[in-house]
Amino acid sequence: MASEVVFSKLPVVTIFTKYAEGLGGGLLETWKKRLGNVPYNFLQVLDHQKAEETVAQLQEAEILLTDPDLIGSFFHQLPKTKWVQSTWAGIDSILKEVNPKDIPPPFMFTRLGVGLRTSMAEYVIGQMIAHERHFYEMKKCQEQKEWKSRNYRVLGHLTLGIIGLGDIGEEIARLCKAFGMRIWGLGRRDLRPEERSKNVDEYRPLSGLAELLADCDYICNVLPQTPATDDLLSGDVLSSCTKQPVFINVGRGNVISDDTVLNALDKGWISHAILDVFRTEPLPASSPLWSSPKVTVTGHTAANTHPGAIIDIMEVNYDRYINGKPLQYQVDWKLGY
Numbered sequence: 001m002a003s004e005v006v007f008s009k010l011p012v013v014t015i016f017t018k019y020a021e022g023l024g025g026g027l028l029e030t031w032k033k034r035l036g037n038v039p040y041n042f043l044q045v046l047d048h049q050k051a052e053e054t055v056a057q058l059q060e061a062e063i064l065l066t067d068p069d070l071i072g073s074f075f076h077q078l079p080k081t082k083w084v085q086s087t088w089a090g091i092d093s094i095l096k097e098v099n100p101k102d103i104p105p106p107f108m109f110t111r112l113g114v115g116l117r118t119s120m121a122e123y124v125i126g127q128m129i130a131h132e133r134h135f136y137e138m139k140k141c142q143e144q145k146e147w148k149s150r151n152y153r154v155l156g157h158l159t160l161g162i163i164g165l166g167d168i169g170e171e172i173a174r175l176c177k178a179f180g181m182r183i184w185g186l187g188r189r190d191l192r193p194e195e196r197s198k199n200v201d202e203y204r205p206l207s208g209l210a211e212l213l214a215d216c217d218y219i220c221n222v223l224p225q226t227p228a229t230d231d232l233l234s235g236d237v238l239s240s241c242t243k244q245p246v247f248i249n250v251g252r253g254n255v256i257s258d259d260t261v262l263n264a265l266d267k268g269w270i271s272h273a274i275l276d277v278f279r280t281e282p283l284p285a286s287s288p289l290w291s292s293p294k295v296t297v298t299g300h301t302a303a304n305t306h307p308g309a310i311i312d313i314m315e316v317n318y319d320r321y322i323n324g325k326p327l328q329y330q331v332d333w334k335l336g337y
Contacts, residue, residue: 010092012040013038013041014041014058014061014063014065015040015064017066018067019067030306031311039083039312043057063083065310066084066087069093075165084107084292085309085313086112088112089112089113089168089303090252091109092225094331095336098333106131108319110328111329112310113167115305115308115310115314116168117307119302120172121172122175123195123250124250124302125155127274131246131296142165151223155176156181156182159218161183161186161212161220162184162186163212164187164223164251165185172222173197182202183199184200184204184212187206188205190205210240215242217245218245218246219245219270221233221247224251225252227336233252234257237260238264238269239264244269244271245271246272247261247264247270247274248274249273249274252277253279258318261273261275265292267297273292278300281299283299313329
């Protein structure tokens with residue numbers, strides 16, 4: 001069945017996601033339990049032969065719940081749409097369809113904000129513990145039946161620098177602070193002391209990047225992909241590091257080039273790189289990052305989208321929408337996030 005419609009006097013949400021089979025069951029089941037009074041029109045992602053039918057239904061949508069990469073090609077064909085809720089936190093696939101200098105889309109676009117922050121924080125903490133406790137090396141020792149002991153540092157003795165203090169960065173700071181870590185934070189603008197997070201010991205605007213790099217044992221990038229973040233850490237920027245920190249990237253790959261990572265490792269500016277995001281994804285098999293003993297590669301899995309997280313934001317924003325209140329996590333096209 002191409003679509004499933006539930007009728008009501010409330011505005012209908014059109015659900016259009018390529019994860020319908022994976023997310024779909026759980027998403028719709030959770031929807032019915034928590035948003036049972038909210039009408040929806042569930043569109044399956046069909047092959048190109050049904051494209052015209054799909055576009056016709058999308059053009060009737062007032063509210064659309066969808067994936068950024070899926071809706072990109074239809075972005076300028078939504079004459080009746082007033083609000084699009086994304087199933088992702090990142091909006092890279094959409095930004096290429098929107099020129100900030102042009103007239104922005106006539107509808108509101110909100111991203112999946114708070115839903116991914118805990119997963120991201122768990123990834124960062126898990127990778128730091130695994131690195132300090134040599135878990136990857138210990139697994140190899142087990143395979144070789146080699147009894148080996150290694151010294152290690154505890155997180156409470158280390159300093160973490162977080163580049164990007166949005167919802168995700170703040171959650172990383174909060175949980176790492178619970179481990180006793182000293183936290184540096186870098187944001188877009190300067191903040192008065194009373195505006196700063198209680199979980200951040202040292203805060204700097206972007207102009208203070210070198211200070212952060214010089215004082216941290218771990219550096220974690222959480223910035224989104226925007227023109228302002230392109231190559232922010234590329235070139236010799238990491239030469240400001242003095243403690244040979246471990247670099248973790250869970251933001252976007254545009255912030256640093258692959259060559260920069262390898263050069264920083266070669267020159268000893270950083271001691272290890274834990275990378276979940278890359279400029280080209282999937283990471284090509286020919287990339288030297290795969291074979292470097294000082295690089296840990298994961299396939300953009302720091303935070304997966306879960307049905308519950310989507311329902312969380314839809315529940316809040318739908319209520320705001322029908323009551324004429326500002327929606328949470330609304331994208332500012334001029335800023336690019």
